[in-house]
Amino acid sequence: MIRPKEGILDPQGKAVERALPALGFEGVEHVRVGRMVELEAEDPERLAELCEKLLANPLIEDYEIQTL
Amino acid sequence: MIWGVVQFPGSCDERDALHACTLASGEARLVWHEERDLDGIDAIVIPGGFSYGDYLRAGAIARFSPALEAVAEFAAAGGPVLGICNGFQVLCEAGLLPGALLLNEHLRFVCRQVDLLATPLDALSTPGGAQSNERRDLESLSIPAKHGEGRYYAPEEVLDALEANGQVAYRYAPGQNPNGSARDIAGVRSEAGNVLGLMPHPEHAVDPLTGSTDGLRVFEAVAAAGARA
Numbered sequence: 001m002i003r004p005k006e007g008i009l010d011p012q013g014k015a016v017e018r019a020l021p022a023l024g025f026e027g028v029e030h031v032r033v034g035r036m037v038e039l040e041a042e043d044p045e046r047l048a049e050l051c052e053k054l055l056a057n058p059l060i061e062d063y064e065i066q067t068l
Numbered sequence: 069m070i071w072g073v074v075q076f077p078g079s080c081d082e083r084d085a086l087h088a089c090t091l092a093s094g095e096a097r098l099v100w101h102e103e104r105d106l107d108g109i110d111a112i113v114i115p116g117g118f119s120y121g122d123y124l125r126a127g128a129i130a131r132f133s134p135a136l137e138a139v140a141e142f143a144a145a146g147g148p149v150l151g152i153c154n155g156f157q158v159l160c161e162a163g164l165l166p167g168a169l170l171l172n173e174h175l176r177f178v179c180r181q182v183d184l185l186a187t188p189l190d191a192l193s194t195p196g197g198a199q200s201n202e203r204r205d206l207e208s209l210s211i212p213a214k215h216g217e218g219r220y221y222a223p224e225e226v227l228d229a230l231e232a233n234g235q236v237a238y239r240y241a242p243g244q245n246p247n248g249s250a251r252d253i254a255g256v257r258s259e260a261g262n263v264l265g266l267m268p269h270p271e272h273a274v275d276p277l278t279g280s281t282d283g284l285r286v287f288e289a290v291a292a293a294g295a296r297a
Contacts, residue, residue: 011175060168
């Protein structure tokens, strides 16, 4: 899971948030739009490095790794 | 003077960049993204477009290309590098310039002529250039901007340092910030001064036919920096 860091304006999240009341979904706040990358890795130990170097830009994005 | 214009799959402004380079000074040739050999090249341009489809993030894949590895070595040795639009995004992703370019604040693609205020580019690679900039009048350029992800971002302390070091090369004129960029920043240069990136497109403003030739001044200044290097 990769998403914009806290404190960085996320215009996609804002646009989704503004659209929700029109569809009858009230009371939804702090929408942030990120992306999910699915992959199969032989060496899960290296996933953090992979995120830092390519999948996320650590200056602007946070990431979370879930292993299944 | 020989310019190299890097061409990635998905680049789309490389022909205009070649034309602008030759109008500014000397000859120019394309450098294919798989090339590593920059021998004989005096200055590099990374043009606009959508390198590798801009998949993942704009510029994220391009930074790992063989040509970009060679450009990083070229820049480390003091060679002048100009990144325009997607080229600016690539240079930021590669860590050759500070900061990042985010989705425009209003989520709309911007395509319009903008006025930029430039710190004089002859300060590029000039020791003490930052201080001398403060005392000179700002130069104004009218050139087009066209991008969807041009909102310049860097942490506050980095922005402070960029301003203190004279690394803010271009700002949008007051009231013309088209994308929500921090402190109206349109372009920055590296600490050493030889790497320069900006979102608007100087290569599209080199002929009176299209309304402005101000873009040439950007190329001429990079050429001057190359001549000194």
